[in-house]
Amino acid sequence: MTVDDVECEPSLDGTEFAIASAECGNTVDTEGESARIDETVSHFCCGSCRSRFEEQYKRLEEGM
Numbered sequence: 457m458t459v460d461d462v463e464c465e466p467s468l469d470g471t472e473f474a475i476a477s478a479e480c481g482n483t484v485d486t487e488g489e490s491a492r493i494d495e496t497v498s499h500f501c502c503g504s505c506r507s508r509f510e511e512q513y514k515r516l517e518e519g520m
């Protein structure tokens with residue numbers, strides 16, 4: 457049994473609900489960015505959050 461089966465991808469067409477930035481937790485608005493890292497799409501409130509998150513991920517990957 458794995459948790460990988462749980463896939464709930466909310467529709468991002470409407471901005472009906474607030475999405476929190478994966479890096480700093482701020483609300484992602486229309487200026488936000490999203491990045492696909494591995495199979496997961498993450499959302500960020502700003503570009504610097506995105507690059508910080510990507511950098512962290514890269515370092516994690518290289519450190520393994």
Ligand SMILES: [Zn+2]
Binds near residue numbers: 479480481502
């Ligand atoms: Zn941010």
